[in-house]
Amino acid sequence: MKIDLVLNGREVTWDIAPGQTLLAALRDHQVYSAKRGCETGDCGSCTVLCDDQPVNTCMVPAAAVHGRRLTTLEGLLGDELMVTLQREMVERGGIQCGYCTPGMLISFYALLKENGRPSNEEIRESLTGNLCRCTGYVKPVEAVLAVVKERDQTGGQAE
Numbered sequence: 290m291k292i293d294l295v296l297n298g299r300e301v302t303w304d305i306a307p308g309q310t311l312l313a314a315l316r317d318h319q320v321y322s323a324k325r326g327c328e329t330g331d332c333g334s335c336t337v338l339c340d341d342q343p344v345n346t347c348m349v350p351a352a353a354v355h356g357r358r359l360t361t362l363e364g365l366l367g368d369e370l371m372v373t374l375q376r377e378m379v380e381r382g383g384i385q386c387g388y389c390t391p392g393m394l395i396s397f398y399a400l401l402k403e404n405g406r407p408s409n410e411e412i413r414e415s416l417t418g419n420l421c422r423c424t425g426y427v428k429p430v431e432a433v434l435a436v437v438k439e440r441d442q443t444g445g446q447a448e
Contacts, residue, residue: 292355297364305351316349322362322391333419336392337345362391385423
């Protein structure tokens with residue numbers, strides 16, 4: 290079955306198998322930032338943006354993204370907001386093994402694009418469905434708060 294979509298700003302046509310998950314299709318097309326974790330939609334390590342909304346690719350049939358716009362971490366490389374998020378996550382110790390990091394970054398990115406000044410509670414809520422067994426959640430939340438503070442100080446230029 291063929292599907293058409295926009296992947297990281299580029300129109301593509303994929304040949305997918307019936308019942309194939311989006312995660313499997315991404316891997317078949319050399320997109321690796323979405324990590325294979327629980328495969329039940331619980332860990333968030335496979336999170337990407339579908340039409341600017343975070344989705345767990347292990348739970349989405351690949352056929353469901355026909356005509357949609359997908360953005361993966363690869364597609365956000367060099368994006369000023371993503372670069373700032375990555376820097377703050379590293380500087381504040383918000384990563385350790387890194388397995389959950391792509392999903393967290395995608396979730397944080399979506400939050401900050403929608404709400405430039407999220408509260409601590411809103412940041413924590415954006416992590417619902419992102420499991421981290423190494424770092425936990427305090428340092429990643431602090432990293433997002435630092436991004437918000439930096440954006441306030443620079444007039445919102447880190448976006």
